[in-house]
Amino acid sequence: MLFGIGFVVLFVMVFGGYMVAGGSLGPVLVALPFEFMIIGGAALGATLMGNSGHLLKGLGSSVKKIFSGPRWTSEDYNSSILLTARLLKLMKNEGPVAVESHVEEPESSELFADYPNLMQDPFLIRLITDTLRLQVISPGGLEPHMVEEIMDNAIKSEVHEAEEPVHVLQTLADALPALGIVAAVLGVIKTMGSIDQPPAVLGGMIGGALVGTFLGVFLAYGIVGPMACRLKQVLHDDLMIYQIVKQMIVASLADAPQAVVIEAARTSISPHHQPSFSEVFDALREAA
Secondary structure (H helix, E strand, C coil): CHHHHHHHHHHHHHHHHHHCCCCCCCHHHHHHHHHHHHHHHHHHHHHHHCCCCHHHHHHHHHHHHHEEEEECCCCHHHHHHHHHHHHHHHHHHHHHHHHHHHHHHHHCCHHHHCCCHHHHHCCCHHHHHHHHHHCCCCCCCCCCHHHHHHHHHHHHHHHHHHHHHHHHHHHHHHHHHHHHHHHHHHHHHHHHHCCCCCCHHHHHHHHHHHHHHHHHHHHHHHHHHHHHHHHHHHHHHHHHHHHHHHHHHHHCCCCCCHHHHHHHHHHHHCCCCCCCHHHHHHHHHHCC
8 A cells, every 4th residue: 555655656756846847748758668668678688587487476476465565464463373372282281193183184174274364375384284293203302492493494495485586676676777877878879870960859869868867767766676675574574474383382392381482472473463462362262
């Protein structure tokens, strides 16, 4: 929502200010399609050359997040705490065998079925089930720090892949001003080839060339750069849920009381997504 509003404000202020100052959009609009073809085409070609098909596919889906915003709500964060807490409680009270059927086939588990939104994230489910599966097949117990290291490595791999589109967008933003200069130089070359034309014609051609410089800088710092920044913020919010699950499982292995495990996870959530104390513990009592 705010990204869309900012997009409108950007265009209104830049081009509105230009027109209020006495500028004419005519020369800009005449040169814009050609300059955009050069800059946009060069940017597209460079992006295709510098990235894999898998990454470009991920970039397309990631751009949608810029407009839709973070995936998880306060209710989803609450659900992640409840799901993990119920599984850990079941394991503690009835033993590792009691959770085996849930972690082996989560799509058939009645417990997992209570949280359909979480089931839409395959990595989140794997993070929970794979870690608990280690406890099922290791009856002698596991060292908390070893499990923490395993989960950290899994999360780092997921974070690295999720943030690749951010690097692509930021690299593109860094390149656009230079590509704008390329377009401007070509415009100057064209102008120099028509040096025998009247000043009015040459002025229009030089103005058209400068549109390339303007467009490169405008796209870089006004659109693509903010897109990369916003995507990074959205991904940071979305990836926070994995840390919550990790913290609960590791704390449970360290034999921390359940109330402490849950409260530590709840308070680690950013304030604008954090469920209240009563929301978490009331929901946990209802689910028991």
